[in-house]
Amino acid sequence: MNKKAILQSFSKVYSNRYRVYPSSVRSEGNNFFFMVRDDKRKYLVVIGSLSLCEKFEGDPLVDLKVNGNKLTMRIAYINHHNLVLLRRIFPHLSPSTCSARTSFGTGDRLGIATPAHVQAFECKDIFPILAQQSVRETSRTGRDWQGVLDDAIWGCFEAGYQGPFGADADHVKRIEDLRGAVDCGYTMFTVDPSDFVRDDVFKLSEEKKDKLYRSLSERKELERLYLGKSYLIAGERLEFDEKSLREVALIYLEALKHTVKCYKFLDDYKRGDFDFEVSVDETSTPTSPLAHVFIVQELRRNKVDFQSLALRFIGEWQKGIDYIGDVEEFVRELSLHVAITRMFGGYKLSLHSGSDKFLIYPIFAQKTDSFFHIKTAGTSYLEAIKVIARKNPSLYREIHHFALKNFEKDRASYYVTTDLSRIPEVDEIPDDRLEDLFKKQDSRQLIHITYGSVLSAKDGEGNFLFRDRIYKTLFENEDEHYREVSAHIKRHLELLEI
Numbered sequence: 001m002n003k004k005a006i007l008q009s010f011s012k013v014y015s016n017r018y019r020v021y022p023s024s025v026r027s028e029g030n031n032f033f034f035m036v037r038d039d040k041r042k043y044l045v046v047i048g049s050l051s052l053c054e055k056f057e058g059d060p061l062v063d064l065k066v067n068g069n070k071l072t073m074r075i076a077y078i079n080h081h082n083l084v085l086l087r088r089i090f091p092h093l094s095p096s097t098c099s100a101r102t103s104f105g106t107g108d109r110l111g112i113a114t115p116a117h118v119q120a121f122e123c124k125d126i127f128p129i130l131a132q133q134s135v136r137e138t139s140r141t142g143r144d145w146q147g148v149l150d151d152a153i154w155g156c157f158e159a160g161y162q163g164p165f166g167a168d169a170d171h172v173k174r175i176e177d178l179r180g181a182v183d184c185g186y187t188m189f190t191v192d193p194s195d196f197v198r199d200d201v202f203k204l205s206e207e208k209k210d211k212l213y214r215s216l217s218e219r220k221e222l223e224r225l226y227l228g229k230s231y232l233i234a235g236e237r238l239e240f241d242e243k244s245l246r247e248v249a250l251i252y253l254e255a256l257k258h259t260v261k262c263y264k265f266l267d268d269y270k271r272g273d274f275d276f277e278v279s280v281d282e283t284s285t286p287t288s289p290l291a292h293v294f295i296v297q298e299l300r301r302n303k304v305d306f307q308s309l310a311l312r313f314i315g316e317w318q319k320g321i322d323y324i325g326d327v328e329e330f331v332r333e334l335s336l337h338v339a340i341t342r343m344f345g346g347y348k349l350s351l352h353s354g355s356d357k358f359l360i361y362p363i364f365a366q367k368t369d370s371f372f373h374i375k376t377a378g379t380s381y382l383e384a385i386k387v388i389a390r391k392n393p394s395l396y397r398e399i400h401h402f403a404l405k406n407f408e409k410d411r412a413s414y415y416v417t418t419d420l421s422r423i424p425e426v427d428e429i430p431d432d433r434l435e436d437l438f439k440k441q442d443s444r445q446l447i448h449i450t451y452g453s454v455l456s457a458k459d460g461e462g463n464f465l466f467r468d469r470i471y472k473t474l475f476e477n478e479d480e481h482y483r484e485v486s487a488h489i490k491r492h493l494e495l496l497e498i
Contacts, residue, residue, distance in 0.1 A: 001030055001032075001066060001067070001069070003025050003027060003032065005066050005067055006025075006027075006032045006047055006066055007020060007022070007025065007034075009064055009065060009066040009067075010045065010047070010064065010073075013064070014036075017038060018036035018037065018038055018043070018045075019036060019037050019038075020034060020035075020036050021034065021035045021036065021037070021158050022034075023158070023159055023160035024157055024158050024159070024160055025160075026090060026157075026160075028089050028090070029048075030048055030049070031046070031047070031048030031049060031052050031089075032045075032046075032047045032048060033045065033046055033047075033086065033089075035078075035154075035157065035158045036075075040475075041078070041475075042078050042154075042158075043058070043075050043076060043077065043078065044056070044058070044075075044076040044077070044078060044082055044086070045073065045074075045075060045076070046058075046073065046074045046076050047064055047066075047071050047072070047073045048071060048072065049071075049072065050072045052072075053072040053073065053074040055085055056074050056076040056081075056082050056085060057076060057077050057079060057081050057082055058074045058075050058076035058077050058082070059074065059075040059076075060074075061073070061074050062074075078154055080146065080150055083150055083153060083154060086157065087153070090157075092162045092163070092164075093153050093156060093157060094153075094185065095130075095131060095149070095153075095165055095166050095167035095185065095186070095187045096164045096165070096166065096187055097166065097187050097188070097273045097274060097275050098127045098129070098166045098187075098188065098275050098307070098373075099273075099275065099307060100307065100346075100348075101126075101127040102125070102126050102127065102348070102370055102371055102372060102373075103126060103127040103128070103129055103166065103308075103348075103372075103373045103374075104121075104126050104127075104128060104129065104373070104374050104376075104492075104493065104496075105128075105129035105132040105166075105168055105170075105373070105374065105375040105376060105377075106120075106128065106129065106130060106132065106376055106377075106380060106489060107132045107133055107134075107137065107170070107375065107376060107377025107378070107380065108130075108131075108132075108133075108148075108151065108152065108155075108377075108380055109133075109137060109141055109377065109378065109380070109381040109451055109455070110141075110380075110381060110384055110455075110470070110471070110474070111143065111147065111148065111151030111152075112151070112155070112384075112471070112474060112475075112481075113155070113380045113384070113481075113482075113485050114130055114151065114152045114154075114155020114156060114158075114159065115155050115158050115159040115482055116380075116481070116482040116483075116484075116485035116486040116489070117130055117155075117380070117485070117486070117489055118130070118155070118156065118159040118161045119159070119482065119486040119490075120485075120486045120487075120489035120490040120493060121493070124493050126493065127164065127165075127166065128163075128165045128166070129165065129166040129167070129168045129188060129373075129375075130152045130155070130156065130165040130166070130167070131148055131149045131151075131152035131153070131165075131166070131167035131168065131186070132148075132166075132167070132168040132170050132375065132377065133145075133148040133168075133169075133170055133377075134170040134171035134172075134190075134377075135169075135170075135171060135172055135173065135174075135177050136171060136413065137170075137377065137452075139452075140451065140452025140453075140455070140456065141451070141452060141455050141456070142455070142456055144180075145169060145180050145181045145183075145184040145186065146184045149167050149184055149185060149186065152165075152167065166187050166188050166275065167185065167186040167187050167188060168186065168187075168188040168189070168190055168275075168277075168375075169181030169186045169188070169189050169190065170190045170375070170377075171190055171192040171279060171282070172189060172190060172191055172192060172262070173191075173192050173193070173194075173195055175261070175262060175265050178191075178262060178265060178266060178269075179265075179269065182266065182269055182270050186274075187273075187274055187275060188274065188275035188276075188277065189262075189266055189274060189275070189276055189277070190277040190278075190279050190310070191258075191259050191262045191263070191276070191277070191278055191279065192279045192282060193254075193255035193256070193258040193259045193262075193278075193279075193280070194255070194279075194280070194282040194283055195258075196254040196255040196257070196258045197251060197252060197254075197255045197280060197283050197285075198250050198251050198252075198254070199251060199283045199284045199285040201247055201250045201251050202247075202285065209246060209247070209250060210246070212250055213246045213249065213250055216249060216250075216253065218249075218253065219249075222245065222249055222253075223245065225297075225301075226240040226245050226294070226297075227240055227241075227242065227245055228240065228241070231293060231340075231343070233289060233293075233336050233339045233340055233343065234335055234336050234339040236289075236336065238289055238290045238293065239290075240290065240294075244290055248288075248290060248291045248294045249294075251285065251291065252280070252291060252294060252295060252298075253298075255280065256295065256298045256299065256302075259278055259299070259304065260299070260302045260304055263276060263302075263304045263305075263306075267305075275307045275308070276304070276305060276306045276307060277306065277307065277308040277309070277310060277350055277373070278295070278299065278304075278306050278308075278309050278310070279310040279350070279352060280295065280309075280310065280311060280312060281310040281311060281312045281313075281317075281350075281352045281353070282312070282352075283312045284415075285312065286311075286312050286313060286314045286333075287311040287312045287313070287337075289333070289336040289337060289340060292309075292311060292337055292340050293340055295309070296309070296340065296344050296347075297344075300344070306347055307346075307347055307348065308347055308348045308349070308350040308373045309341075309347055309348075309349060309350060310349075310350035310351070310352045310375075311337060311349065311350075313330065313333065313334065313337075313351075314326075314329060314330055314333050315329075315330050316415075316417070317352070317353040317357070318353070318414075318415065318416050318417065318445065319353060319355070319378055319414055319416060319445060319448050319449060320355055320356055320378055320379060320382060320441075320444045320445050320447075320448035320449075321356055321441045321444060321445060322356055322357055322358055322359050322360075323357045323359045323360045327359065327360075327363070330360070330363075331363055331367070334363070334364070334367050335367060337349060338367050338368055341368075348368070348371050348372050348373055349368055349372050349373075350372065350373040350374070350375065351364060351372065351373070351374045351375070352375050353375075354374040354375050354376050354492075355376040355377065355378055355379035355492075356376075356379055356492075358491070358492075358495055361492065361495035361496045362495055362496070362497065364496070365495075365496045365497050366497075370496070370497065374492075374496070376489070376492065378448045378451065379448075379488060379489075379492075380485050380488070380489070381447075381448070381451055382438060382444060382447055382448055383481075383484045383485045383488050384470075384474055384481060384484075384485065385399065385438075385447050385470075386435050386438045386484060387473075387474060387477055387480055387481045387484055388470060388473055388474070389434040389435045389437070389438070390434070390435050390480075391473055391476075391477045391480070392469070392473045393431040393434055395466070395469050395470070395473060396434055397426055397427065397434075398465075398466065399447075399454055399466055399470075400426045400437075400446075400447075401426065402450075402453070402454060402457065402465070402466070403446050403447060403450035403453070403454060404420065404423075404446065406450050406453040406454075407420060407446055407449065407450055409453070410449050410450045410452065410453055411449055414449050416445050416449065418441075418442050418445040418446060418449075419442055420442065420446065422440075422442045423437070423440070423442050423443045423446060424437070424443075454466050454467075454470075455467050455470075
């Protein structure tokens with residue numbers, strides 16, 4: 001019994017009803033598994049022993065003759081129960097840790113882009129984080145930790161991917177959310193302590209800052225550890241004097257305490273290894289090299305084993321568009337940060353809001369010796385909606401108008417300089433030119449930021465206004481959707497010279 005005979009026998013009976021995903025075909029002993037689709041949804045086909053097929057949920061069991069042999073077959077559902085069974089048979093479908101490897105995250109707001117992401121990673125020497133979603137994104141899309149992970153794993157199975165991959169619970173602020181991600185099987189945890197970062201310190205008077213600093217119970221210990229200590233970093237001497245120590249302590253100390261608390265919870269609660277990332281990128285204040293030193297020293301002093309650190313680099317890292325800022329100044333500052341990572345060792349720099357930062361990628365890869373982690377998310381969603389504009393122009397126009405109405409509300413949690421007045425009137429653009437909007441910064445950010453409102457909007461009867469039609473259009477144009485997303489992510493990876 002072989003895969004070719006199984007597919008021939010299946011197609012002989014069902015070719016007019018189902019289309020097979022050939023790359024998904026897998027066998028275990030005399031049992032065979034592969035994914036198919038009809039005109040509405042996808043299924044898992046299980047062919048083999050009666051005892052195995054009975055375990056899967058789906059349509060009634062039927063017989064399938066293969067080379068004169070009668071096998072049991074079930075058209076099974078794409079659900080969590082069946083995925084658990086599949087993961088027991090094929091352990092490579094479970095996420096693993098990345099540790100000290102170059103890595104790249106591909107967030108997927110719709111949960112259907114993983115096969116395209118897998119295509120982009122082909123022949124690339126990089127560890128893919130294929131399940132990556134932040135708490136903010138799950139709350140806005142109506143998804144959850146388990147759904148995000150399951151969707152990514154089903155995508156791996158469909159694409160026939162058998163390599164390692166990670167699952168990142170991104171920008172987590174609360175221990176309750178960490179617990180939920182651990183229970184689902186995530187392997188990477190990005191803690192975001194930005195709620196505890198005092199990035200308003202520079203606006204305070206010297207008297208107020210001094211009063212706050214003297215009230216710190218850790219002040220004397222910090223002064224013993226840091227005051228007067230200097231570091232020679234890339235030919236530049238950095239030193240903690242009274243003023244600089246006061247500022248970094250006031251800005252970051254409470255955030256670091258929260259980070260330590262989260263790490264200790266994970267270290268106690270999570271069984272087995274995990275990747276831990278510390279994110280201080282969502283602040284208004286760039287992370288100075290001296291602050292970088294302080295953050296790393298405090299994490300190490302508190303025995304936090306972190307694999308990556310996301311800093312707030314200078315310049316503007318707006319969603320969905322390229323880097324804005326003085327590139328030469330960024331290079332100078334990045335060189336100092338990289339030198340600090342080499343001095344302390346054991347972790348990589350992480351670039352958040354990494355989508356579409358094409359100007360920076362070659363520089364970032366070169367300066368870090370291609371040892372980094374980069375996160376993307378919204379850019380795959382933008383590619384999906386671009387396909388909507390191409391294939392279903394009337395739906396796109398509805399989405400565009402709705403996004404304009406919700407932009408001011410949705411931009412509250414993002415730093416962007418979007419000017420809606422620069423976006424052309426959508427109803428004056430011919431259908432075959434709509435996707436040109438995705439070449440413009442303002443209209444890209446309009447769609448990027450309003451995803452939550454678009455995907456969750458319902459009418460008076462509780463029906464989704466756009467969500468179902470978005471999925472339907474992308475399902476009907478799946479090959480094109482995969483092609484666009486894959487090409488776009490591949491462009492990111494190629495600029496990183498990986």
